[in-house]
Amino acid sequence: MPEIYMPDSEVIQSKRLEVGSAILIAGLSGLLTLAGVMSTSVIGAFSAKQSAELAAQSAKLSAGLTAQAAKLAAQQACVNRIDLQENNLRNKADQFLSAFGIYVSLLGHSQYMKDTSESRLDDLLKAGFAFSAYAPANVATTTQNMVISLNRSLSEKDEKKVNEYTDKVNETYRKWNHEYQEGLQKLDHSREKCAS
Secondary structure, eight states, X not given: OOOOOOOOHHHHHHHHHHHHHHHHHHHHHHHHHHHHHHHHHHHHHHHHHHHHHHHHHHHHHHHHHHHHHHHHHHHHHHHHHHHHXXXXXXXXXXXXXXXXXXXXXXXXXXXXXXXXXXXXXXXXXXXXXXXXXXXXXXXXXXXXXXXHHHHHHHHOOOHHHHHHHHHXXXXXXXXXXXXXXXXXXXXXXXXXXTTO
């Protein structure tokens, strides 16, 4: 016959204490929960109307503020976009005009060196076409026409043709400068439109 294990009295006493504690904790927890629910109900009954009005006003104010914040964010994003566009345009124009100035200055040197001139023309062509990617369409076209005329003038042998290309470059540069300034003014006007 198998032996039956019987816990000793200390174990039984310990288990009773654990069960009793659990029942006491559960009862106390239930009473506290009931007290919290009742107090919330009482407070809620007194302030339900005021809470509803306050919530409605808060929601209305929140919606207004959200709409205003969204409008301001949209305006700021618009201004930032135009500022970035203008910054890129000015940086590329600086690079183009620097390359143009270096190239033109070489033509005035008493010891004209073809290799140096061709290298500078390469830099000018690169800067001109890079500028075209950021410029308004009319300025981009004028820039491309200018650098193409400069490129053709370098390969031309006929003095009369070289002078024609040089005159065309000078005329195109004046047009370029005017169109570039107009492009900057249009960006300013677009920036002003952001606020409306």
